[in-house]
Amino acid sequence: MKGRNFSGLRDTGNPITAAKVYDAQRVDELVFLDIAATEENRRILFDVVQGVAEQCFMPLTVGGGVRTLDDMRRLLQMGADKVTVNTAAVERPALVEEAARTFGSANVVVSIDAKRRGGGRHEVWTHSGRQATPLEPVQWARQVVAAGAGEILITSIDREGTMAGYDLELVGAVADAVAVPVIANGGAGTLQHLVEAVTIGHASAVAASSIFHFTDQSPIKARSYMQGAGLHVRAA
């Protein structure tokens, strides 16, 4: 499924088949998010994750509905390399430190969904973009990194699914504030957007999905475009 601004979901097909295609295209990493798990207050779709993991001989990050150390353990055992937490970390920040101590910081990603509000400021939302929090993304990113998060996946709710480009201000503010890698997400519609997230937004990596689902751009084209722009990308 693929949404726009975290709603209006469109079916983009079977995730397991999609994982297989991305593996064949030698993507650098697959981020698999069960976007409705927390909102629907249900358990993670472990069987789907397992199906996806079985297709991956590439790095896999899994999130959506992750609430406990047991959830994380199970996902790592199934073949996830990193697990990402969002709502559960906001509700109980100690979870991040417990996870880092158990699984190692490098395997614990905190996902932050942020929305613009007046005055050029952003706020953190949880429950798949359904609930506002008083948190400010840069502060929150610093806090979870101090607790042991090894990576931040920063998603702009305003841009997500719009293909209008990443929120470079948001990405840059977070990337410059923490010493861990930051993955930019939400808004990529052209290959130049991917480049800008790195050159202007200082992201360590870029995530995208609509551009691959709804245009004729592929991860293979993205890689060579970014290479042409002088970025360091893997020769796959």
Added chain:
Amino acid sequence: MVVVVDYGICNVRSVVKALELVGASVRVSSAASDLEEAERIVLPGVGAFEHGMTNLAARGLLEPLADQVLGKGKPFLGICLGMQLLARTSHEFGVHEGLGWLPATVKAFAFEKDGPKVPHIGWTEVSLERASPLFAGVRKTPSFYFVHSYHMVCDTPDLVAASAEYGGRFTAAVQRGNIFATQFHPEKSQDDGLRLLENFLQWQT
């Protein structure tokens, strides 16, 4: 038969399916009797060092592993934390003792403020420090997938089979006799990684 050691905190499934893809018959186990039967042993790893050592000890694996790998000389592959655990000590969340099979310690990446981000996550080119049958047939400058905050510092350079650059050179793979270990994840490194695993299955020590 290859035993993939199950000590409770790992990405066991990824390693198993990659080994199976390249033709291994795999048993996931923490039983001494299985280690005894194994022709080859793989110690995978995701997780924190101390937790890894505690789990190995709690499952009574310290002695059986040493018997089979150091005593009987069975081909051994350590991956990521499974490599770091071979060191004498690690400095992750305090100083902890490792298996001590290799003269090395495990230290955090420590960079200046403008240095690279830590953890080191992603695909990085690896340079071979010497010919190794484990790298036979991989591309000249292969990229492998890394996800780690700590790295192994070897007492002697002859231990280092491959290195990589991340704010300085660091150890990407080590080899001593029948022991081979990688900081990167071959099971997640697509073609070159699968090739390395295939080489491990053929490896005559």
